[in-house]
Amino acid sequence: MKYIFLYFMLVFLGISIIATIDLLSGMSLSMAFHSIHSAFTITTLQEIIVMIAFLSIPFIQALPSLKEAK
Numbered sequence: 001m002k003y004i005f006l007y008f009m010l011v012f013l014g015i016s017i018i019a020t021i022d023l024l025s026g027m028s029l030s031m032a033f034h035s036i037h038s039a040f041t042i043t044t045l046q047e048i049i050v051m052i053a054f055l056s057i058p059f060i061q062a063l064p065s066l067k068e069a070k
Helices: 002-024 029-041 045-069
Strands: none
Touching: 002 029, 002 045
């Protein structure tokens, strides 16, 4: 469970850093989130498969600890 919490915290910090840099460069908040969104709209199927594989790693690592807790 610690891995999953840490993973989500790192994702949140990464997105907030990207949005903060966009805000400091003079963009509005909606444009900052639009730039994050547009980065994912141009991805290909192969890149999406790799992203899903890397997104699933923390959940795979947390499975043994969840089984031991029962």
